[in-house]
Amino acid sequence: MKSAHVISKPSLKVSGYSAAALLRQGARRTPAWPKAWHHHDLERTYDVVVIGGGIHGLATAYYLASRHGITNVAVLDKGYLGGGGSGRNTAIARSNYLTPEGVAFYDRSVKLYENLSAELNYNIMFSQRGHMTLAHNDSALRTMAWRAEVNKVQGVDSRVIGPDEIKKLAPAMDVSTHTRFPILGALYHPPGGIIRHDAVVWGYARAADLYGIHLHQQTEVLGIDTDADRVRTVRTNRGDISTRTVVNCTAGWSSLINDMVGVRAPITTSPLQAAVTEPVKPFLDTVVVSGTLHVYVSQTPRGELVFGASVDPFAQYSMRGTLDFIEGLAGNVLTLMPGLSKMRLLRQWAGLCDMTPDYSPIMGNTEVEGFLVDIGWGTYGFKAGPVSGEQLALLIATGRTPELIRPFGNDRFLSGQLVGEKGAASVGH
């Protein structure tokens, strides 16, 4: 694809993001920091229109510009950047998946994350503190061993550990044998960890803006017109845009956008809730996950404990937290770490997850020419933001589907070649 606005690599060193600038601003009492991204009028034409201003949409736009010089790009969001799952997730990154396709794909993302702070000149606070998935019964232990072997073959650091090592890594955990769900072992994955999710969104947004990409908030896509099965116009609440390439990066809302062009995909949308406690002195150095108890825990650099769980057991678009969720979650957390019984929860929230039958995403071209999808991210899409953006940008720029995303095409649901990752989902669903 040729870009109308090819520009050279901008300096990502915006004033205001260095220690010297911080001192200068303080000394001069300068009232405002430079804006991280700008407001633009909606152009009538763009080479590429990305729908969704979460990590996937922003990363796609950033890699289009930075890797391929395609900058005549608009990212449209009906709300604010990061207002969807990208600003609501529990920010866990890892690559200890179950299928060879999944491991290769997510491992590329971890690698991109490792260098992302430097690349974007924005501290995304990626803390590779290790990730532990507990096994409470023989079949779970067998799956952990299976995953460890698949991981090792692809050079991903994963191994099964026993209760003694678990206790060393997370002393707060009850590894005794007289609990209701004794811990038999765990899949330990040292490169896994947590990231500051907002920083990733803001870092990509700022970098995309510096390349000249237009980020349009409060811009809702109302319809997409096609002509002879080819994308032609995107209709928004701020006017129409003519374009030849549209990318659907709307996660929980993705079926609604697909419906606008008649592309069918086996996606249902369910809320996923999470919660955070008051901050306490650091005591938990790894991410701990229990599929059996439907709960996972990590401690933020500020000291809060972040709790995640399984998706709500029904499909809907509501993002309200519920009391029965928090009651169930508290019980499960205390089964795992009884010492937390005096901690207070600070808040809970929910986001929308676009679930697929095999717990893998749907990426690539569709039967409508110029309409691409990057959807089906369920409960695991934040970690995949960098690799998805990179690979989608490559597809748009070259017209060829990269090997890393080839297994994730929508056509796999017709051919039956599913990429079954349910056994590697963080918690049971």
Ligand SMILES: Cc1cc2nc3c(=O)[nH]c(=O)nc-3n(C[C@H](O)[C@H](O)[C@H](O)COP(=O)(O)OP(=O)(O)OC[C@H]3O[C@@H](n4cnc5c(N)ncnc54)[C@H](O)[C@@H]3O)c2cc1C
């Ligand atoms: C509580 C919770 C915990 C999670 N934990 C993790 C985790 O630990 N690790 C992990 O990897 N993943 C996790 N996830 C999943 C992850 O958050 C998502 O898969 C990921 O953020 C999806 O990113 P996205 O950019 O595709 O979509 P989103 O960030 O959801 O962005 C989609 C955007 O599309 C916009 N949009 C929708 N419709 C329209 C329209 N008509 N016009 C214009 N814009 C529109 C929305 O406003 C939204 O901003 C979690 C999710 C939740 C809810």
